[in-house]
Amino acid sequence: KQEVTQIPAALSVPEGENLVLNCSFTDSAIYNLQWFRQDPGKGLTSLLLIQSSQREQTSGRLNASLDKSSGRSTLYIAASQPGDSATYLCAVYIGTASKLTFGTGTRLQVTL
Amino acid sequence: EAQVTQNPRYLITVTGKKLTVTCSQNMNHEYMSWYRQDPGLGLRQIYYSMNVEVTDKGDVPEGYKVSRKEKRNFPLILESPSPNQTSLYFCASSHDGGTEFYGYTFGSGTRLTVV
Numbered sequence: 001k002q003e004v005t006q007i008p009a010a011l012s013v014p015e016g017e018n019l020v021l022n023c024s025f026t027d028s029a030i031y032n033l034q035w036f037r038q039d040p041g042k043g044l045t046s047l048l049l050i051q052s053s054q055r056e057q058t059s060g061r062l063n064a065s066l067d068k069s070s071g072r073s074t075l076y077i078a079a080s081q082p083g084d085s086a087t088y089l090c091a092v093y094i095g096t097a098s099k100l101t102f103g104t105g106t107r108l109q110v111t112l
Numbered sequence: 113e114a115q116v117t118q119n120p121r122y123l124i125t126v127t128g129k130k131l132t133v134t135c136s137q138n139m140n141h142e143y144m145s146w147y148r149q150d151p152g153l154g155l156r157q158i159y160y161s162m163n164v165e166v167t168d169k170g171d172v173p174e175g176y177k178v179s180r181k182e183k184r185n186f187p188l189i190l191e192s193p194s195p196n197q198t199s200l201y202f203c204a205s206s207h208d209g210g211t212e213f214y215g216y217t218f219g220s221g222t223r224l225t226v227v
Contacts (some may be wrong), residue, residue, distance in 0.1 A: 032213040043202065043220040051213060078195065093213050099145065100216055102155040
C-alpha cells in the first residue's frame with residue numbers, strides 16, 4: 001500500500017527565506033506527482049504537476065523535483081512571502097482507481 | 113472558467129436524514145472522485161468514476177453512494193448520515209490522458225456536520 005509522508009508537519013519562517021518542503025512515498029512505481037496548496041477551510045489549488053517522464057517543474061517562485069528511484073519529491077519556495085502561508089500537500093498518482101494518494105501536509109507560516 | 117462546483121458549501125444535518133452533495137465539472141473530464149478530509153488522516157478517496165455509468169469504491173466507501181448518469185455530474189449520497197461522517201468533502205475531476213496524467217482539479221469543498 002502506497003504511503004506518503006511529508007516532513008516537516010509544520011514550519012515557520014521569516015519573510016524572504018528560501019525553504020524546502022519534503023515529500024516521500026513508499027512505492028516508487030508512481031506515475032506522477034502533484035503538489036497542492038490549501039488555505040484554511042478552503043479547497044485545494046494545484047501548484048505543480050510532474051509527469052512520469054519529468055524530473056522537475058517550475059512555476060514562478062516554486063520549483064518541484066521528483067526522484068522516483070529514491071521515493072522523494074521536494075517543493076522549493078524562493079523568497080517566501082506572508083501570502084505563501086498555507087498547508088502544502090503532495091499527492092502521488094499510480095494510475096489505478098484514478099486515485100491520488102495524499103500526504104498529510106506541511107503547514108507553512110511565513111512571518112513578517 | 114474551468115471549474116469543479118460543489119453544493120452546498122456548508123451543511124448541518126441530523127443523524128439519519130438522507131442528503132446529497134452535488135458535484136459538477138465543466139471541463140468534459142472522464143475521471144471524477146470524491147474525497148473526505150479529516151484531521152490527522154489527510155484526504156482519503158471515497159468513490160471514483162472513470163466515465164459515465166462506471167463507478168467503484170475507493171478506500172472509505174462505507175455509508176456513501178454515488179452515481180454517474182451524466183459526464184459532468186457526480187453526486188455523493190449519504191442515505192443515513194451518522195456523526196462519524198462529519199468531515200470536509202471534496203470532489204475532483206481529471207482528464208483521461210491514457211498514458212499521460214493531466215492532474216486533478218478540486219472543488220471548493222463541502223463542510224458537513226452530522227449531529
